[in-house]
Amino acid sequence: MQKWENIGLRKSLTTVQGLKKDFSYNKILKDLKKEFCCNGTVVQDPELGQVIQLQGDQRKNVLTFLVQAGIVKKENIKIHGF
Incomplete structure (x- = not known):
């Protein structure tokens, strides 16, 4: 799961949580x-x-990376903030 947070006026933070503990x-x-x-x-x-x-706002980048790397399936990812 990914979450995007706005910090201040121009700064943002992307979090990735809920991955398997095996990774x-x-x-x-x-x-x-x-x-x-x-x-x-x-x-x-x-x-x-x-x-x-x-x-930064890396939501789409992280989604693509995790799917292409085979870490998670696209249907298992939930992106907040859209």
């Missing part, structure tokens, strides 16, 4: 940062577990 979040983050030329981090949320946060 290496740090490896996925590294690939996402390299692919989209943005910064990001993996944070631990008390309710959601590990969450990937990326700078």
Whole structure:
């Protein structure tokens, strides 16, 4: 699941949550940062577990990346904010 948050006037944050625990979040983050030329981090949320946060509005990019990499199926992704 992806979520987009507006931070201030021009800054935004894209979060990716709910991936299987079998995946290496740090490896996925590294690939996402390299692919989209943005910064990001993996944070631990008390309710959601590990969450990937990326700078900027990367919703469509992350959707395409996760589907092409075979990490999730397109019908299992829910994008908020559209």
